[in-house]
Amino acid sequence: METxxxxxxxxxxxxxxxxxxxxxxxxxxxxxxxxxxxxAEWRGDDTAFGEAARQLxxxxxxxRTRFALELAPTGTEFQQRVWQALDDIPYGDTxxxxxxxxxxxxxxAEIRAVGAAVGANPLLLVRPCHRVIGADGxxxxxxxxxxxxxxxxxxxxxLQPTLL
Numbered sequence: 001m002e003t004x005x006x007x008x009x010x011x012x013x014x015x016x017x018x019x020x021x022x023x024x025x026x027x028x029x030x031x032x033x034x035x036x037x038x039x040a041e042w043r044g045d046d047t048a049f050g051e052a053a054r055q056l057x058x059x060x061x062x063x064r065t066r067f068a069l070e071l072a073p074t075g076t077e078f079q080q081r082v083w084q085a086l087d088d089i090p091y092g093d094t095x096x097x098x099x100x101x102x103x104x105x106x107x108x109a110e111i112r113a114v115g116a117a118v119g120a121n122p123l124l125l126v127r128p129c130h131r132v133i134g135a136d137g138x139x140x141x142x143x144x145x146x147x148x149x150x151x152x153x154x155x156x157x158x159l160q161p162t163l164l
Contacts, residue, residue: 003042008053011060011155012148015125021048021074026122033143034120056125060155063111065091073122082117089131096135119143132159 004021007014010029018026018036028035038044038162051069058064073083085104101107101114121129124144130152134140142149153159 002135003039004048005038005042006045006048006053008056010056012144012151015056017049018042018054019072019148021148022051023070024049024052024123024126025072025074027052027124028122028146029124029148031145032124035143043131047122052126059125064154065156067126069126071126073127075117075120075122078113079117079120080100080116083123083127084123086118086127086129086131089128091128092160094131094133094153097132097140098135100132115140125152131156 001020003025005016005018007016009015013030016023016026016028016035016038018028026036053129055064055067055069059067069081075083078120079102082100085100087101088103097111097115097118098108101111104114106114118121118129118132119141121143124130128142130149131140133141139146139153141148150159154161
């Protein structure tokens with residue numbers, strides 16, 4: 001598979017979409033922990049991932065609450081299970097790492113493994129790992145930065161905007 005990439009502007013900064021031109025393997029943002037860097041052998045294409053770009057624009061404009069895209073992330077079987085479970089967290093809602101582990105049938109002693117899988121999600125926004133928070137309601141880590149997590153949850157109505 002030839003790797004294709006495209007960047008698009010968003011309210012969170014420039015997003016990097018990577019995959020085969022239609023199926024996404026990665027969606028990342030500037031400063032993201034473990035984000036892929038564009039490689040010389042990748043092909044840049046400003047027309048690639050057209051449907052993803054449209055759906056992301058609709059999401060940021062408040063017209064989309066769920067993504068319907070072809071995804072092809074690589075990860076372990078366990079990571080894939082966790083990432084797919086993220087799709088079931090409704091827009092405007094949050095869940096905790098413990099509740100996510102419970103839903104997946106993962107013992108409480110292995111909640112950290114669920115957290116690690118959530119943190120390794122290569123498809124930020126599209127697979128809504130930003131909707132997973134700490135049991136005490138705190139904004140636990142987010143690969144794109146906790147400030148962006150707060151912005152996304154506020155955009156979705158899960159958090160109330162703060163007045164300054």
